[in-house]
Amino acid sequence: MTDMGPLIPRxxxxxxxxxxxxxxxxxxxxxxxxxxxxxxxxxxxxxxxxGHNKLGALDNNLILNWTKGAAPAVGERILMxxxxxxxxxxPVPNTLIEIWQANAGGRYRHKKDSYFxxxxxxxxxxxxxxxxxxxxxxxxxxxxxxxxWPNRANDWRPMHIHISVYGHSFxxxxxxxxxxxxxxxxxxxxxxxxxxxxxxxxxxxAPLDFxxxxxxxxLAYKFDIVLRGRRQTMFENKLEGM
Amino acid sequence: MVQxxxxxxETASQTAGPYVHIGLMPTYAGNGGYYDEEIATTPxxxxxxxxxxxxxxxxxxxxxxxxxxxxxLIESWQCDAAGVFPGAExxxxxxxxxxxxxxxxxxxxxxxxxxxxxSYMGRGGVISAPHIxxxxxxxxxxxxxxxxxxxxxxxxxxxxxLNRIEQxxxxxxxxxxxxxxGIYRFDxxxxxAGETVxxxx
Numbered sequence: 001m002t003d004m005g006p007l008i009p010r011x012x013x014x015x016x017x018x019x020x021x022x023x024x025x026x027x028x029x030x031x032x033x034x035x036x037x038x039x040x041x042x043x044x045x046x047x048x049x050x051g052h053n054k055l056g057a058l059d060n061n062l063i064l065n066w067t068k069g070a071a072p073a074v075g076e077r078i079l080m081x082x083x084x085x086x087x088x089x090x091p092v093p094n095t096l097i098e099i100w101q102a103n104a105g106g107r108y109r110h111k112k113d114s115y116f117x118x119x120x121x122x123x124x125x126x127x128x129x130x131x132x133x134x135x136x137x138x139x140x141x142x143x144x145x146x147x148x149w150p151n152r153a154n155d156w157r158p159m160h161i162h163i164s165v166y167g168h169s170f171x172x173x174x175x176x177x178x179x180x181x182x183x184x185x186x187x188x189x190x191x192x193x194x195x196x197x198x199x200x201x202x203x204x205x206a207p208l209d210f211x212x213x214x215x216x217x218x219l220a221y222k223f224d225i226v227l228r229g230r231r232q233t234m235f236e237n238k239l240e241g242m
Numbered sequence: 243m244v245q246x247x248x249x250x251x252e253t254a255s256q257t258a259g260p261y262v263h264i265g266l267m268p269t270y271a272g273n274g275g276y277y278d279e280e281i282a283t284t285p286x287x288x289x290x291x292x293x294x295x296x297x298x299x300x301x302x303x304x305x306x307x308x309x310x311x312x313x314x315l316i317e318s319w320q321c322d323a324a325g326v327f328p329g330a331e332x333x334x335x336x337x338x339x340x341x342x343x344x345x346x347x348x349x350x351x352x353x354x355x356x357x358x359x360x361s362y363m364g365r366g367g368v369i370s371a372p373h374i375x376x377x378x379x380x381x382x383x384x385x386x387x388x389x390x391x392x393x394x395x396x397x398x399x400x401x402x403x404l405n406r407i408e409q410x411x412x413x414x415x416x417x418x419x420x421x422x423x424g425i426y427r428f429d430x431x432x433x434x435a436g437e438t439v440x441x442x443x
Contacts, residue, residue: 100265
């Protein structure tokens with residue numbers, strides 16, 4: 001790692017706008033002043049690591065992990081899978097991915113969620129895994145339901161799974177959401193619409209993937225994740241003191 | 243026509259939402275026991291063996307109306323007391339450098355217990371003053387906000403990042419104030435008067 005250059009500066013045009021009146025909570029939670037832009041330093045180019053030994057055998061199986069394998073969750077069984085890559089197309093191996101989601105009826109196991117849809121006693125709604133040497137990951141889960149939320153008078157979230165990824169440096173840290181191919185609610189969602197570049201939003205929509213679907217068991221959706229890359233040229237200065 | 247670039251485009255961020263704690267801090271969210279071992283609940287492997295001064299940083303994350311947010315989640319990353327990042331050769335084995343912590347659901351106040359970081363030398367031999375990197379996420383924050391904690395009892399005069407801040411009074415938004423021995427205060431203001439300097443590095 002010591003011979004790598006700085007992180008490639010973030011292209012904020014492909015990210016959501018921080019301030020969007022249609023997503024009301026963002027109005028008072030978005031900075032007014034410009035960010036301070038600088039070349040990355042060791043504080044952003046290094047990052048925490050996690051060993052496989054911290055993970056349990058069922059951590060990436062949301063159908064079974066809440067009951068420790070005793071009883072399966074209700075819902076449409078799906079495999080969520082894909083690769084973590086960087087902007088240079090290199091796989092990002094051995095990095096932690098965490099996900100959380102509503103159950104099949106659209107209800108989160110969270111004390112602040114009071115939607116009519118009941119909790120599933122066999123579903124907790126979170127999971128984690130570490131990418132393999134090729135950057136590949138898999139989760140077995142149920143497809144989350146859509147649900148209404150207090151924003152404008154009648155706003156609904158499309159079906160989605162929240163995803164948190166570390167990468168290898170703190171400056172790559174990313175939280176995003178995966179949407180599902182064909183969900184008509186995507187085009188009505190003010191949170192999805194905080195992303196103004198349509199192709200960038202399209203890249204958050206996972207296609208149905210029969211190549212990984214297991215007959216008589218589960219469907220599959222593919223979701224690749226791209227993290228910031230590092231600039232590498234023959235002209236880079238080497239880091240000192242690292 | 244020109245040649246095609248084969249670089250990929252970064253995946254877009256989306257808000258962490260109101261339920262981020264069930265995914266990243268299940269015990270805090272009331273779903274304790276979900277995992278055998280939760281990650282980053284402390285930056286210490288063994289606090290009694292960690293080198294350097296153990297400190298606590300207390301603060302709140304205020305929104306643009308001055309309300310201390312109850313649902314903010316923060317991650318920290320820092321070098322050890324000698325200025326070495328965990329994972330690098332010679333780093334303190336009792337310290338991971340990484341912690342997740344949340345605003346209290348009743349008071350909106352957070353506490354980070356960690357070691358005071360050392361200074362380090364970066365690219366081109368430039369020395370950075372001791373600092374802790376933070377990443378703030380919550381409902382309504384569409385892309386995680388990066389900032390840094392510096393310390394009022396350190397020499398910050400030649401820090402390359404602080405020296406890039408044009409409006410000098412804004413430097414103060416990145417400097418933790420000592421309130422007692424080993425205790426510091428660091429508030430984050432997302433918007434408006436006293437707005438924290440957020441970073442794009």
